[in-house]
Amino acid sequence: MSALPDVGVTSWELSSRQVLVDGELQPARLRIEDGRIVSLAVGGEEAGSGEEAPPAAVVRVPDGVVVLPGVVDSHVHVNEPGRTQWEGFATATRAAALGGVTTIVDMPLNSIPPTTTVEALRVKQAAALAAGLSCDVAFWGGAVPGNTAELEPLWDAGVSGFKCFLADSGVPEFGHLDGALLREALGEIARFGGLMVVHAEDPAVLAAAPHPSSRAYGDFVLSRPDEAETSAIAGLIDAVRDTGARAHVLHLSSARALDLVAKAKDEGLPVTAETCHHYLTLAAEDIPDASPQFKCCPPIRDRGNRDALWEGLEAGILDLVVSDHSPATATEKLRGDGDLQQAWGGISGLQVGFTALAAEARRRGIGLDRVSRWVSAAPAALAGLAGKGRIAVGHDADLVLYDPAATTPVRAEDLAHRNPISAYDGLVLEGAVVGTVLRGTRDTRGGARGRLLERTHV
Template identity: 55%
Template sequence: MPETATGAFDVVFRARRLIGPNGEMAGSVGVRDGRIAAVEPLDAQLDAVRTIELAGDEVLLPGLVDTHVHVNDPGRTEWEGFDTATRAAAAGGVTTILDMPLNSLPPTIDVGALEIKRKTARDKAHVDVGFWGGAVHGNRTKLRGLHEAGVFGFKCFLPHSGVDEFPPLSPTELDEALRELTGYDALMIVHAEDSEAIEHAPAAHGQAYGDFLNSRPRGAENLAIAQVIELARRIGARVHIVHLSSSDALPMIASARADGVRVTVETCPHYLSFSAEEIPDGATQFKCCPPIREARNRELLWQGLADGIIDCVVSDHSPCTPELKRFDIGDFGVAWGGVSSLQLGLPAVWTQARVRGHGLADVVRWMAHKPADLAGLRRKGAIAVGHDADFCVFAPDDAFVVDVRKLHHRNPVSPYHGRPLSGVVRETWLRGRRIVGADVESSGPRGELLIRQG
């Protein structure tokens, strides 16, 4: 990519294809002081210190926004960490992540824990990082302090979270927490599976994926989502359903929205990529909760995206050490549940989207615009004047085979290993600086710690 002459902008990008707020176009993007200062036609005369000419097979995308990442740092840094997680994010074209309030120690359930988290991340972040707070049994009086300290909202569990230090909310506690958060219009994001339904399901055990699937029935998910919707309707709360896996819930979500209930929903690349029928016995790298379901269910999730019922696609990157996946015995009942995929979200989704007739503008809406909107990140997720100059240079027709040894997250575990994917991230730019690609412009982390605005 050639670089030229001095002028009004720090950098100008020229791309035959870029995804702007109104879809795909040919254009030039002028950057000044880390922000987008101009979006003009391709042949516009924009003088700059440097001009970046994208190759003919490349598309300029806004940097992706992943609002569902478990960094686990501090406390379980052997599972992941801010250095490795944000390197993986950058390599995948993700320029902003929001860190979940568990599985770090301490969990982010009070202001003191948030400050520990920020101190841990401050000198390790290769992309911009914000934080969710946690709503757990016994911390309702701590929520306002976390809100005022700038968390982007609050995560709660209805079933057991998998770690004892992040206890779930009972139905009464969820009601009380939603009433508290509605007082300052904070967002509650919910792991929605009904704990009683799970308790009455067959216990997870052994190597057969079908047995594990039966232990987390879609009915548990559907029932919990119905309960959350009705509370949101009654209280007027803002709620967001995380990692939707059951397509059964889509009609009730659409109906609630039509009634004015403030509910949004996400799904994840693994629910859109894999199907229960293809998961081998003992392949615990595929274990996550709620689980990957059948192929028919996957296609209905894709339809939910096409219909606009599902708002966004985020990773739910939830890594652990290889030992915790129990590859030695392949037992789904005792293996840790979580999929490691932070670096692979864009090619994984694009691989599946393109064969279903979706374009890159759709993928950008699901993985950049909508997650930024969800979190209130007003300067992220779009190539638009005033936004941060965060970009992903993507080659949609290139391809590669996933090798976990080449991924940047800490432990070499992922269900995508050996899978061919379409689309290669060639460069990532953060506020006008190249952080991935040839001639990387910084020797250390350049990410900033974000707080909720307004």
């Protein structure tokens, strides 16, 4: 591949035999000016701004390498400030860029303070800028007991929506919403046209499930049963029906909840849902006991459940796929010496999630066009980020160059996120990200050129 232009070059072209445009891989030539795509020639037909200035460089992508929109990961826990030893903006965004992710949307916890007020949002934004960013970053606000009056100011400040928990979040500064508080928050969000994104597990079901101290992964799964998700999602759908608010189900792991989401959509309710790379690529039967790197809530379930999630994704019941990147220190992750009830829950998948998902999709005969929709266009739309998630004139020149013929050996100690713990450690994945372009800049892998984003449409 001819070299990508140096930092500071604002006018250049990219030519490739395989560019994902309008849902189809096809030969295309992109012209990039000041970080945006200003013209796009596909099959001899050009759409663009009409500007005639010659580009400074032409990059010809080798045959076999595919050019896709940069990945938009709308579910990332950066944790800075307050728990920066778990993860920070510099390390998280560098990991993102290495994995083809050009935009992340940061969750309102586990930072201190959590992003539940405009003042806290400004603290987090200042921390992000001070750390340096290798990709663009948008933010979710939080909905917790007592902050209903803060929701509209946060929305006006540009957050993508509001995260809430229906069960214990795991951190004391981010309380969960019971049924009455959920309806209160949804009613307020419906009033100004916002969006609630929901960690949907029923605390009563969780409390009734067995929680023995155990190193067995099967015992951990029994402590987070399918019913916890189905019960919580059913209650959320009832609340959406009553309030008219838009709601999005986060990290759906139980395929038994798919019918609930499908029926809500058939009813015309404004409900969407996501699942995660790890639920689609890993399976409970393959997880060794006493391996907390695989612990997450809700849990990774069995192979049959995984297959059903893929079916739900292909059927459009599930709308998008994200990492739910939620790292912790080794002390927290390994707490309990293999007792999975004591270990911190969370999967560190920001850098390798897209590659793992693309490899599994390929094994199942699913093309990169569909994968890209699930990891780029759909998350950008959910988070209200116009100009992201597609290769189109007027959009940011955010690109990932992906080689299906290469391989990605995963070694936790080589990953860029702060703590070298990963559920993907030791895997050799088919396919590799071989280049990332952020707003026309040649390579975000070691740079600090990301920007803070605000929601740009509802």
